[in-house]
Amino acid sequence: MAEKGSPTPWSYFLIRLLFKFVLKIFYGTIVVEGTENIPLKGKPCIVCANHSNSLTDALVLVASIPSKRRNLLRLTAKSTQFGKRTFTSWLIESAGTVPLQRRKDFPDGRIDNTEVMRELLEALECGDAVCLFPEGMSRYHPTIAPLKTGVARIVSDVLSRQRDNSDFEVSVLPCSITYMHRQHFRSDVLVTFHPPMTFSPASNPELLAPVDFTDIRKLTARMHHQISMGTLSAPSWRLVRNAKLAAHIYAPLGTHMSLGDYVRVVRMFLEALKMGEAKDAWTERGSASEGEMEGATNELEERILCLGASQAYQSELSHYGIKDDRVRCPLSRRTILYRLAVRLAWSFFLFSLSLPGLILWLPIFITTFIAVREFKRTGPVWDTWDEIAQYKLVYGLISGLCVWAGAMLVTLPVAAITAVVVPLMMWMSLRWFEDAVSSFRAFAALTRLLLMPRGKMVLLQATRLDLRKRIADLAVNTLGLPDQPETYFAKDSEAGGATEKGRNDKGRVKGRWESKTKYFSIRRRRKRDWNETLRLYDKVDYGPEDAY
Structure with missing residues (x-):
């Protein structure tokens, strides 16, 4: 097996350079974490990420993977975007993207991805990196959709094809993409590559055909857990807003936090909020067992309830059009x-x-x-x-x-x-x-x-x-x-x-002197708040709750 990967088409280099430039203009900051986790060129790899921003997600991944690690990322996209006389269609096809047919796009249910799957398996066997979005569709809702089992089945298929090759390994690289405000000019993006999950025919015989579908679901669940650990996933925008406010109150404006640290702090408050709402739902339905009720102590409940109480405080701030910092430090x-x-x-x-x-x-x-x-x-x-x-x-x-x-x-x-x-x-x-x-x-x-x-x-x-x-x-x-x-x-x-x-x-920027000297930085504008965008008001509401 050739361990060099497919040659990179010139159009891919052009598209990568062009959109790396465009993304740096549209988004104020794109912070990339965990690039050391990306398998080197020649090692079969499936990059799996959450999918909340359509084609932009793929462009962000292409721009975020250093060329010294991988110089080609084989993309996939819905088949309905191919064969059109549009710039977007040309862009997708020129990058060597593979068309996937989705059931929702074919009402008669007649879809055939056999040839596409064969192409993806051959790409992995020659050492390529393939990008898949296991949610199966791009979504605007803030919660990560249940993952499809396609990635796990591809891992099973490629391992089964290489069952006699003791040296063959394929990696699944979970990636989390977090947009502070996905469609707003000059907002910020965090891309986190998690440690890869590596599989081989010898170490993972349970994934060789014939495979028990339970093992496929277990692998899919592991992927979902890894991706969720690096981004914000919530059942409603209200919880995202409350979690961000709690993070701002805990670490007030001016705290020198990296974007990654900020997202992780918000996520911890978000998980606490979700836990509190889940317990409220158990109580309302009367379906919680005694063990579940005992597991969430009264003390913990009271602590989590404070996050719910922050909603009224945020509404007051929004009504008067001010930030929490104006209340914290009165003038x-x-x-x-x-x-x-x-x-x-x-x-x-x-x-x-x-x-x-x-x-x-x-x-x-x-x-x-x-x-x-x-x-x-x-x-x-x-x-x-x-x-x-x-x-x-x-x-x-x-x-x-x-x-x-x-x-x-x-x-x-x-x-x-x-x-x-x-x-x-x-x-x-x-x-x-x-x-x-x-x-x-x-x-x-x-x-x-x-x-x-x-x-x-x-x-x-x-x-x-x-x-x-x-x-x-x-x-x-x-x-x-x-x-x-x-x-x-x-x-x-x-x-x-x-x-x-x-x-x-x-x-x-850190310190008053650096703040003054870097005010006119050519590369980027200094930011005290990772929620800033190029608009005249602070964005705290992210979408109508009843629109889904």
């Missing part, structure tokens, strides 16, 4: 007035600075806005909103290339200079515009803070103080989190860097 009216003047002046200065480049961005913004608006009208939330980022990326790329080509055409005598100056000017104007929006967002929040009745702020402070005590008790005594998050995560990040503990701290 005097004199300080508010001073900061209002500074923020407004700074936002206008930065906006003026970015205005020439924003003129070039305007056609791109208008094109993507119209394209997304028309696309949303084609179906309900659950069937369209998971593809919004894909439409923004594709239409943004096409319109951006048109703007670039048009600028060179207009300045034809100096087109070589324009080819470099225009992208640079557009990038720096975007950077400055981000800071302008951030400053104006702070100005708006300070204005609302100034107009808030004094008595209301006192009530919010009392509510937060009570929540802070209860959430800290839950975090430290139940979830096992450190009792001094500001100190712990800052030291962790400084000591670990991009290691297992510190992870990757892109987009963050």
Whole structure:
């Protein structure tokens, strides 16, 4: 068996380079963890990830896997996206993507993936990495769908074909993709590659044909557990919102946390919330046994209930348009007035600075806005909103290339200079515009803070103080989190860097001097809150609860 893998087509290199560039513009920060877990080129591998952002998920994976580990990732996509005269169809086909037929796309039930499965098995046998999304479909709902058994059956099939090859091994690489706000411009993404599960004919005879389907389900359950451990999965957006608020109260604004640490802290609160809701459901149905009721003690129940109580607090913050940090650190009216003047002046200065480049961005913004608006009208939330980022990326790329080509055409005598100056000017104007929006967002929040009745702020402070005590008790005594998050995560990040503990701290600054000197960083904007996007208000509601 050749252990070199398939040759990489030139179109794949082009697409990878192009969309790596586009993704870095659309998303503010893409943090990749666990690249050391990716099997090297020539070792058969199936990359399995959660699927919440349509084609964007595949592009993120292609851009996140270092070329020194794998220079080709064989993608799969639904067959209905092939054979169309669209840029998306060309993109998918040019990357060597394999078409999979789905039952939901063929009402008569006549599907045949025999040839596709043969192609995937042969790709694995020659040492390729194949990308599959075992949920079977892209979804907008916040919970990971039950995984299909296709990946486990492919593992069984390839092991059965190689049963006489004692050296053959195939790995399943679980991957978790977490979008802070999947379709919003300049939000952040976390990609986590977990330790691979490796199988061989000698070590896993239970997966050789004829195989017991129980073993297939066990492998699928292991994959589901691994993927879920690295991302946020909840039965409702309300729980996600409450978990993020609890994480902000536990580790307040300004805590130097990596994106990976932040997601893991939110997930721990989210799991506690899910546990509390599950127990409430048992109680309402009267179906919990005495053992189950005893397992969840009254003390634990009280700790978890504080997360539910945070919902009313978040609703109050949303109503007044302020962040928890404004309640945690109250300001005097004199300080508010001073900061209002500074923020407004700074936002206008930065906006003026970015205005020439924003003129070039305007056609791109208008094109993507119209394209997304028309696309949303084609179906309900659950069937369209998971593809919004894909439409923004594709239409943004096409319109951006048109703007670039048009600028060179207009300045034809100096087109070589324009080819470099225009992208640079557009990038720096975007950077400055981000800071302008951030400053104006702070100005708006300070204005609302100034107009808030004094008595209301006192009530919010009392509510937060009570929540802070209860959430800290839950975090430290139940979830096992450190009792001094500001100190712990800052030291962790400084000591670990991009290691297992510190992870990757892109987009963050440590210390006042670094904050000042890196304010105009060319690479990325500094961020204090991983929930920031390029909009004038804070995003805390993620989708209508009744749309599914």
